[in-house]
Amino acid sequence: MPIVHSASLSHRCGIPVGLKLENRQTTGSFKLRGATNAILRLAPADRARGVVAVSTGNHGRALSYAARAQNSRATICMSRLVPQNKVAEIRHLGADVRIVGCSQDEAQQEADYLVSQGLVMLPPFDHPDIIAGQGTIGLEILDEVPDVGTVIVGLSGGGLAAGIAVAVKTRRPGARIIGVTMERGAAMKASLDAGKPVQVEEFSSLADSLGGGIGLENKLTFPMCRVLLDDLVLLSESEIAAGIRHAYRQEREVVEGAGAVGIAALLANKIDALRGPVVIVLSGGNVELQLHRQVINGMNNPPGQEV
Known part of the structure; x- marks a missing residue:
């Protein structure tokens, strides 16, 4: 999938920002x-x-x-x-x-x-072949942006972040990998804070693809994220909604909440020491269209979801 230049985000940040369009995959996600x-x-x-x-x-x-x-x-x-x-x-x-x-x-x-x-x-993340497959995104980022300074990626079970981090840092060890997730039910964040995989309560969220645990017997993605991630950013539902709206209005891309969190983190000024060029992975576009319309028209949260 291509990396496209974001004029709006580049202007906002003062450094080049590109969007890796995994939302355009055949099945709608990376x-x-x-x-x-x-x-x-x-x-x-x-x-x-x-x-x-x-x-x-x-x-x-x-x-x-x-x-x-x-x-x-x-x-x-x-x-x-x-x-x-x-x-x-x-x-x-x-x-x-x-x-x-x-x-x-x-x-x-x-x-x-x-x-x-x-x-x-064949689990969604904690499997060497799954991680390796997701890591091809990192290789493609390096092919298109060989001097990449920061990669911003959604974080759930860690397969995407771990795969990209290994690929990018093997060739560019100074590049920063930033994981982004929602505030409530962030299993990897809670596990990293605890120093071991832990269970968390799950909540409905605009970033529904980032929900779920990392597995108490996690063998690969937890230690990889612990070593390879440079920072971890948490977002509110209203911040995720702002990312979805920006993707649609400014970038002309339909993305689900999990696919919008990288944009949302930039809009919320939550990434410290931002180093360019920046590549944001738009991980998926499998959003229910009625919900997408509601968010675009100003609704921050899905029905029943509290901020």
């Missing part, structure tokens, strides 16, 4: 990279067994697409917090959808059971 890599690296016999994952929506959609392309079958376990437009797209791709509980942790229990019945687990 997740297609990791899912495709993971499916392709499975043994044929494992692909034939079928794959299972827990998802807040975008990984499930990507895995369903990648599995179908390789004549496999995906089962996606999700909580009731996942927006219905994402559930519908996953079903459209032929996956078996299981809606379980009100958190990713509850959905994970169903996925674990299905693994015991013979399916192959």
